[in-house]
Amino acid sequence: MIELRFHGRGGQGVATAAELFARAAAYDGWFVQSTPFFGAERRGALVVAYARASDSRIWLREPVYNPDILVVFDQRALSEESVLSGLKDGCKILVNSNWHPKDIKASIDKEVDVYTVDATEISVKYLGRPIINTTLLGSLASISKLFSLNSIRRSILYRFPKINIEATMKAVEEAANRVVDMRY
């Protein structure tokens, strides 16, 4: 079972990202689970959401304590103690940032793989404003290999039938290609 944790600010669509991920993974045959943290989601306040993908029915009813993949919508959130709690070696951390992943890894003392992508810049280019959650899914597809871009498309359309899917997918594809792995 793969466990993911999504972190960001209220209003950035963190919970939606977890759901979109889960649906996309389900389309590609996984048993999935996605849960928004049930705090009062005020704009700007730090929020978290959880997701899981497994090859058998998932029984867990608890937060993701030790994520396999950490998705961080806002680089500044990394300074929050809760974001990096329960971090284990081998965890893949995807950060929406224009930094090189090496510079972010420097401040993390665990044997983790950090990836960055500037989802803000990509989404502004294609959608005219920062749409972090759908865009980041492209990068997530590349580093997790849990679901295809086509499944993301179906998942986004299911949730947002009236969305400009072409422009959205352009951002997703670019984010999939331009995600930077710290080892390179």
Place this chain on the structure above:
Amino acid sequence: MVTINELTDDEFLLKGNSACAGCGATMAIRWVLKILGKDTVLVMPAGCVSVFQGMFPASAFGVPVVDSSFGAQSSFAAGLIAAYKIKGRRLKVVTLAGDGGTADIGLHAVSAAAERGDDVLYICYDNEAYMNTGVQRSSLTPYGAKTGTDPKGKLEWKKNLPLIMAAHNVTYVATASVGYPFDLMRKVKKAASLSGFRYIHILTPCPPGWGFSENLTAELGRLAVRCGIFPLFEVEGGKLTLHKVGSRIPVRKYLELQKRFEDLTEDQIQYIQKRVDEDLRYLEIIEKVTSEVKRDG
């Protein structure tokens, strides 16, 4: 207009029920049901009516009735209406409740029903206190009236529920009194012909509760209107129409027949007279204003 000859001989509130002799509520309900006829289902909460409706296995009603808990009548009715709408069944749903059931414990639901514009005729038989439980004060008990819970007389003025209901911009609101049966039945007939939320507030004097001799029920129904303490009016399409009924009489003539007012001081009687005159003046102004403003209701 409704005339006596056009009224059916059918009785939908059956004789030999357990209501008190001279009960104003049964008087009014009998007329209401004669006008509405058999294709009617009543939704009734706790109150006098849920007592004189009879004990199992007998029902004093010749129409289907659903007893609801106290205060939930409008919501039970809303469910019935929705069911009949979706199932395409044509049946008049009528809520029948007392003053307490409507103005106090059920106000939240009757207001919601009015705001939703439920297709229901709401009849409030107002005997001005919780009579079923032995005369306790309700918000529609008049100022100065003695009840079990206001042994020295109520200090607050009677809440004007008909105007509150009218403020919901519903299809039709009317007040009526057992003292004027033909006026009452005309209004019920009119309301039955309309759709949407219609509210008729009927003064139903209560011999034991008000303390008057049981042959004067209709008489008091008239005096209440003529002395101005219970004015008759209709509100339709946002327009209020007052009914003048013969010459005005002093409130004293009405109050002195009732034990519930026997402890009133002279000052209190003066206060009631002044307040009744002001309230009538207030209604006349509303009548004038609303007659100028055209609203399609």
Place this chain on the structure above:
Amino acid sequence: MVEQVEVLTGNAAAAYGVKLSRAQVIAAYPITPQTTLVERIAEFIAKGELKAEYIKVESEHSALAACIGASLGGARAFTATSAQGLLLMQEMLFWAGYGRTPVVMAVVTRAIAPPWNMWSEHTDALAQRDTGWIQIFCHNNQEVLDTIIQAYKISEDKRVMLPVMVCFDGFEISHTAENVLVPEQSDVDSFLPPYNNDLIDVEKPKLLWNGVYPEDAFKFRFIFYEAAQRSLSVVEEVHYDFYSRFGRRYGAIEIYGECEPKVFLVAMGSVASSAKAAVDVLNREGYPVGLIRIRLFRPFPTFELQRAVEGAEALVILDRSLSFTRGILSTEVAGALYNAKWRPKIFEYIVGLGGAVVSHKSLVEAVKHLLARVDEKPKGVVWLKSEG
């Protein structure tokens, strides 16, 4: 029979269940965490996917009152609520129960205030165990969808005619998205015939629920009692019928775990789900532990429970509820086993109140801790604190 895979939250699964059951009158008042359920239904109606009347009532008391009215009018009625809303309904709960109106309600369980707390706890639903409603607890989203459909079939069965509460945990199920198979409407239609009710008939006018003298009242309560008794077998029948059509097996009780257990965890709802994860870990490490998941809480499946526990040394009851000094599930289990041939020791644990996490690791640790001392006498209620 093609079932479409969806990823739905528990609330969305419930809404699909309502839609597939062709509910006709929905009356509901919003309350977290139930809101996205009734919103989804409103969306189905707005999009013409569900032909129903949605009554926007002004309180939960009225929500259920309206459902009772609708049911009398022959329409299939639905409502949903949580904690405070459920408490505000209590007068109407008895009314629907004793009045025998087959309403189905989703209870998205939530802790009762004060203090304000919107996370899950089972006390709200379990505190209504005497109101005449059949109560079924679900532990994942597929089960929620399936149980709503089954609930109408149980509720409207002439031998039963009792309302049904379909309970599932707020957030841990209601807001958690999972894979859900959505049955075809035509298959559900053949499983669940339309509902009607002819109590209100102008040709044979009846006065419903007027006063009854004591001796007659006693008899009417017995009639209710007989229906409540019959409902246990009807529930089994409906489960089997559902299984034969949709291939998913549900029972009043579910036994989970690979081996002949020496110790059973006993739990409901999302706590049972976490318990399954714990049992998986324990069984992998060779511990003879299983789970008895109580799904049908009212009528309480005494006989099935007595049979299920045979051979076990101890029961570890995980109560996400509190009745003064004990968990409510524990009192029911203890009562059900009192006269049983085989009576394992009972260890009562209070877990997850107020929405506290019931992590599978904490359950694994607790069971291991207990197994070492299973022959000691149980020392009363233990509060299980959950760490990561």
Place this chain on the structure above:
Amino acid sequence: MVDQKVKLFDYTAYSLPAEGSAGLTGSWRAKRPIIIEVKCTKCNLCWLYCPEGTIIRKKGEVPQIDLTYCKGCGVCANECPSKAIVMEDETKWLNK
């Protein structure tokens, strides 16, 4: 109309229409109304105002008061425009 003694114990409790649901009026009445036929103009207002609906209207004839259920309230007497109804003390008929 339903026979008082027949109790229908259906799955939920309801009752059926019946006159005299509270039993016969019997001792309920202190006075009884008597119609002075000669004074009666057959306007039927007594029939209208009777809270009990226990006055039987007859086309063009003097109405008949069904004393089985009359509670002796006297509203009819009070409302009769030609004062054709008088309330007599019930004891007068006691020994009959």
